[in-house]
Every structure is written in C-alpha cells, then in structure tokens.
Amino acid sequence: MIKVVLIAGFLLLIVYALSQRARSRALSAAMTALSVGGMVLVLFPELSSSLAEMLGVGRGTDLVFYCFILFVLTAIFHIHLRMRELSDTSTILARKIALMSAEVPPEPPRANGREGANPR
C-alpha cells in the first residue's frame, strides 16, 4: 500500500533529521515538523481539503502543492547561501596559496631613482 511506503519514508526522514540535531537545530526541527505534517496528511487526507477550504485555496492538493513550492524555494535559497559560504572558504584558501607562492623578480629594477631607495 502506498500509505505504508509514504509513512516509512517520512519516518526515515525524521530519524535523519534527529540525527542531524547537533549540526543545525533549526533545520532538524523544520524537517521533523514537515515530516510529521506530511504523515498526518497521508493518514487523514480529508484534512488537507477542509484546511484548504478554510484558507480559501480550493482543493487540498493545491494547498499541499503551494506549501511544497514554498518549501522547495526556501531550501534552494538556503543551499545558495551555503554555496556562497563555501566559495568564501575556497577564496581564502586560493588566496593563501597565491600569497605563499608569490614570484618575486630577481632584482627589483629601478625606474631612474624616481622613488625612495628603501625597498621595504
């Protein structure tokens, strides 16, 4: 039965979310809440319809779909910020490498003593 598969999937997600508590409490809580919500909707499908009617969305499927879109967009934005952080890290690393392997010319050529003779 499809319900069993869905419930099992949500349960696995919850286990995963709880195992990630140490890494990000907020993310883990959000995942758990979403999974529990998903399970409730799988077990009581009429609930989404009555909820949708209350909110004036039409069908329950539509409500679930809208929530899904919102969730996915949030997740994408979160991943985007993470990617930026990663690129900051790699920038720092690349800069360190560039600074460590600086190529200094053998002897600094002088432009007719236009500047102070003090190299450092």
Added chain:
Amino acid sequence: MSCRRDLSPVWVVVPAFEESAVVAATLDGLRQHFDRIVVIDDCSRDETAAIARARGAHVLRHPVNLGQGASLQTGIEYVLAQGAGSIVTFDADGQHDPADAAAMLGHLALGEFDVVLASRNLGRTEGMPRVRAAMLRLAVAYTRWSTGLRVSDTHNGLRVFSRAAASKLHLRQNRMAHASEILDYIARSKLRYVEYGCTLRYTQYSRSKGQSSMAAFRILFDIAVRKFQR
C-alpha cells in the same frame, strides 16, 4: 595646513585575467612611473603570468579563477605585507593612463584624503559605447543613493589608497560587485576621498574584454544576496 605625507613605497596592484595581448604594454607604461608592481594572474590559461614575470613584476597566481574583486584583495594583502605606504589599483587592459595614477598619488600626498578615485566623468573618455554610458549613469545614481557618496564614476578600476585606508578593506565580492563594495566601505568608514578626472580609453580590445551591460544585473544580485549573510 596640510602636511605632505610620505607615501613610499608605492605599490601598483594589477589584477589580470587572460590579458596576454596587452599586459606587456600596460606594464611598460607603469614602469615609467613605478618600481613596484604586482600582477595577480587570476588563473589565466594564456601567457599573462609569464609576460608579467618577464617585465619584472611580482606575480601572484590564483590556483582557480576567482574574479577581479578577489584578485584586488589578494594583491592588496600582498603589498601590505611588503610594507606598501600607498597602493594604486590599475586595470591590466590598458584603459588607464599611468600618468593619471602618478597625479593621483600627488593628491594623496597632500595628506587631506585617504582615497583618490579616478573618474571618467570628470575627465575624458574615448570611444565609450552609448549603451555603456547609459548603464554607468544608472550605476552612479544607484550608488549615490545607497552610499550617500557624491561620486561621479562608480566603476573605475584606477584608485589610490593610503596604507591605512587599504588595510581595513576586506573585499568579499569576488566578481564585479567589488566596485560598489569599495564605495560602501569608503562611506561606512567615513574615509576622506576625492575624485580625479582621468582619461579612459575604450579600445576595440577593452570593449571585447570588458563586461556586457547585462553584468549590471548580476552585480545587483550579488549585492542583494550579501545582505543575507553575516
């Protein structure tokens, strides 16, 4: 009331990405005025680094391509560690005039300013496409509004910093939004700045190398996303 400030040693920071066609001419021009030049090769696949080395410049190489903002920051950190007294940033593509850089250092030496910014709108611009001029006017309007600085040119790679001004600069915009980031920094740190009318040459080469006008939208996006991060 102004006391002349000692700016030496002067270091020129030249970010370069695949500029083998022009970087030799640019460096030769700079050599006429400056001894200490560092080229940051942003992981070019061409001979940019070799040419810079042959011209007697210090060469830093990014192991991966990071963008012009990142190159500037790398160069600035390098020359600060070398004990730079003042720092010139200069585009590799030959659109700036080294004599302008020297004149701007003269302004910095007066001791009344922390930063001297080149402005094409106070000086002369040769061969700028009309669409580009319109885009830049928009950029200037946006920057004036967002930073409160009364600048006339926001995206000019020729700048002169005092050591103190440069050492607090931490560019995080790796790509092209660093131009706005620098102005933000000047506004936030209440640095004393002045603009200097410079000559800018738009050649066939610099036009093909430079950014498309669509880049402006990417820059705006980069700035907006930054606001969501620490």
